Amino acid sequence: MRTLRLLRRRRALLNCAPISQNHLADRSMRAAVAREDGSDEFVNQQNFDRAVAEIVGLVPIPPESAEWFSEKEAVRAPRWTWKKIVLNPAVLAISIALLVIAGVFAFHLLDRLNDFPGSATARKLLTVAGSTRSVTLDPVTAEAGTLSDLFFMKHGLEHYDVPDEFADFQTIGCRVFDDDESQRIAQIWIAEKRMQFFLFPAERDAKTGAVLAFPGWRYVHQEGWVGAVAEHNGVCFMAVLRGREKDLAPYLSRLKK
């Protein structure tokens, strides 16, 4: 039964045997042709097919239709150009998504690069600066530098010193309060440009308790407020005003001088 089926299939393949060798599509066809090659019937069939194909090849192409051949480009699949690729909605959507992700990543990276020990507290205090009204502070008219003694004698806060360069600013009020981590914070309101100063304990190593010091001035930003922070003797000093870094920069360059 199986042999009969195989013979029938071989016969079917031979009837479809290609006219030229380069159309021997698969192994079964090659096998069928190889087995039958040389038999009179198959030779007749091949000669017959070749002769018919030759006549078909002689079919002339009218000039009107031949015009299409030079315009073959017209029916070719459209080529992908850079412009097409870029304007493809899928590519566009993916590009925008990648740009947004890259933007967020860069923003967080820059944020991290600007981080320093105590930056989290400094940011929280910028929010405090934004929400404090001068009337909530005890009115004090003095030079900022002189308040160190007040903080020490009245509140027992050691080294809560205003840096020398900010020391001659006239104050209009000050207060001492505990933040949500029970750290003692000193806040000073300055007459000039509604500037505020904050003094707060520097961040310490959780294991050793050593102060995590950092050199120079560091900027922090929060909701339109900018602060410049410096650490000295385990206490951070932060000068704050509403604006940008360039508004604070002149005061810091004065410090350098």
Place this chain on the structure above:
Amino acid sequence: MSDQKQNLPQLYRFCFLMLGDSRKAQEVFNTTLREAAMRAAQGELPKESFWLFREARWRCLEASKMDLQPESLEIDEHAVAPQAASQIKQLDPAQLAIWISAAPDPQRTALALFYLNEFDYLEILDIAELKLSTLSRYLAQGRRQLQAWLDAKHSGAPKI
């Protein structure tokens, strides 16, 4: 889509074999390519292989529907003779096309695609949507019928 396989001169010859009339073949060929050019401009070219031949085939069948249909008669069949090749060489391409175009479809499509010598049998099965056994039967029968016609032609009187 393989550009090599979408051979345009062969596409025209296919239309000619299917219709047996140069004017109609040109019409179908031009319409098919115009449609393809429009779709290419809109970036909607089908990705399937040999779609131009498939498209042209349906257009040819559509065009020949409006023609006078040949009566279904029992046609003589002769075994392929050793001298067949020399008999065929005396044929004019138009005569062969008329003979093929008179065959009922799908035998007509099978013969036209096969004698283009452009496709292997698997590709013909794909374009004509046939099974191997059917294609085999149509080709074998076609050869025998063409041989009978050639014999009749050379003996002078057509035998039906």
